[in-house]
Amino acid sequence: MNGTATPRNGTATHENGPAAPVIVVGSGPTGLLLAGDLATAGVPVTVLEKRPHHISNLSRAFILHARTLEQLDARALADELEAVGRPLDHLRLFTHLAVDLAALPSRFNHILVIPQYEVEKVLERRAVEAGVEFRHETEVTGIAQDADGVSVEVRGPGGAAETLRAAYVVGADGMRSIVRQAVGLPFPGRSVIRSVVLADVRLAEPPETLLTVNAVGDAFAFLAPFGDGYHRVIGWRRGHDIPEDAPLGLDEIKEITRLALGTDYGMHDARWMSRFHSDERQAPAYRVGRVFLAGDAAHVHTPAGGQGMNTGLQDAANLSWKLAAVAQGHADPALLDTYQAERHPVGKSVLRSSGGLIRLAMANRPWTRAARAALTTCLNTVAPAGQALAAQVAGIGYRYPAPRGAHRLAGTRVPDVALQGGRLYEALRGGRFVLITPEIYEGDGARKDRLAVERWASDRRTTVLVRPDGYVAWAADEADARTIENALAAHVGAPGLAAHVG
Known part of the structure; x- marks a missing residue:
């Protein structure tokens, strides 16, 4: 910035x-x-x-999702983390539900396991x-x-x-x-699942997949690598409601993992074990x-x-x-x-x-399992449904409220579009607003510490003012210098003057 x-x-x-x-x-x-x-x-x-x-x-x-990686990219940190973590372009849940991330409209069309x-x-x-x-x-x-x-x-x-x-x-x-x-x-809220076990362990036989997660019957388990030879295991078993301060041994973790994943992968040398409960509160x-x-x-x-x-x-x-x-x-x-x-x-x-x-993963009644099977089929076979799920989980599917009468783009996330000077998330690294125009806009230079002016690399004609967090503050299909100046005064402000809101 x-x-x-x-x-x-x-x-x-x-x-x-x-x-x-x-x-x-x-x-x-x-x-x-x-x-x-x-x-x-x-x-x-x-x-x-x-x-x-x-x-x-x-x-x-x-896990770092696409939208978070975009925000880190705007701070010149994403590439460093990408070099340390391991990308995964799909998730598999409930054995049969596959979430494809490769089609995400983002430079980071994956999750980063880190x-x-x-x-x-x-x-x-x-x-x-x-x-x-x-x-x-x-x-x-x-x-x-x-x-x-x-x-x-x-x-x-x-x-x-x-x-x-x-x-x-x-x-x-x-x-x-x-x-x-x-x-x-x-x-307000409540505890959703209790007596969740966590441990950092070595595995004699590491899983074939980078992230391993499944729920079978009354057990759930998740495995992810640290990258230093240890894996984090998270497990839960229905009906196994034990106080969080109760002693926890590796045998208990192995048993839960075997129930959920079919094997404990030869867990040994646990360096840390604990219990916790998972809440939903806001x-x-x-x-x-x-x-x-x-x-x-x-x-x-x-x-x-x-x-x-x-x-x-x-x-x-x-x-x-x-x-x-x-x-x-x-x-x-x-x-x-x-x-x-x-x-x-x-x-x-x-x-x-x-x-x-989590409720679908923990489904244990015939009708809830039937609902899970129906949802899985829908998400795997109806492309828009699967894409919507992937976008929501990745964080790129959200838009913010916009004032009545605002341009259709107002409040939307802007992807890493190409600019004549490079790409958007590089331009955002100054922590400034970015004004993208189809024609040269000189401005008065008074806002240079808070505004970068760029031109589209394409023949796009829309003028867009992008907020420092990568969302559209204002846009216009046709805009002259006065219209742009009014928008900048309202959203970016000028020396000695506060910007307005809305």
Whole structure:
């Protein structure tokens, strides 16, 4: 994101004076992406994390979907992760359901199998290089906000209490979010499956497929490689409802895996084993005044479809540019309301889709198994249905609400289209809006830190203004210089002036 550089622990400046600081609570993938975006844009950011500093290899997430990879591409990180992970252009569920990803309209027409800790490594490095201040072993104990900002009470490594001040706070602190509790938001929902077992194991006979997943009868199992000789196994057996603090042995994991997959692949040398339960929950609001929620603090889903980490990263990509624009005085604070309007419906949709998949996987009654068989047949034989499922799981099938009377493209995701200067997601790497025109548009140059102007590589005649997160802010089939200038003033703003919303 092209903006004024921020020195570590310093104050960014811009045309309207110092940028308003932001505190991000939580240093998982969502918090790291958000903090890195803000700091790169020139906004002072402090990340608070109650854990000691380390990148844990005990992560549950293993998949990056196409839309997330596109967002990482806009930050020049996707190719690095692609070199580490392993692409897979299809998924097989319930033995017979095949989800084809090769036809996705994306540069990343696959899923990338890669442990969460690899994603965290590159996001943390980017955040550090951008000047984010990290405060580990620092626990949030209270939050109070007023018209001018937010006071965050913390307890540091030595137990000393301190009050920090910021213009905005983002809670990316997980399912048990202290930030969410501090602003009084409920987290309605329920536990869907209990006594799920996890382990990192070596296999004497690795599976033939990269991801191995199946449900048979009363058992479910999933296997994915770390890339270091270990595999993560996730398993569940109906009726085997054991407290999470009960001892867990490798024999139990082997038995569940054999029931679901027909073999335990010679599991041995477990380096870690644990139990957990899977919830479906969503906060009714992602914003309370100057406080926002993102990732698991805002929504949690079943692991089906591997959408949890991906949805959180896309939350961060949606919120970061809006917070940066408002914090630097380039946009009306009302812009921040669109975070709730755009991301809450997506979170609800992911709850439905991941919940539907897990319920189909766990089907044990004749009519639910019949429903699963019918759905499988439909998705495998009716191409549009299968493509719609693939697009939704990959995250590229969503569009955001657009104002009444807006162009048909408004709110839609823009694929990585060819431009005369390269491709769109390279142009987005500046963290700016990108105006794509059929003819040369000079503009006044006043917005160069917030706007890149490109021309179509094709003979397309539509003029499109692409937001920093890759969605269409405005478009017109025919646009003269005045029309374009009015659109830029409304969406991008100008020095000393805040952009309007809508």
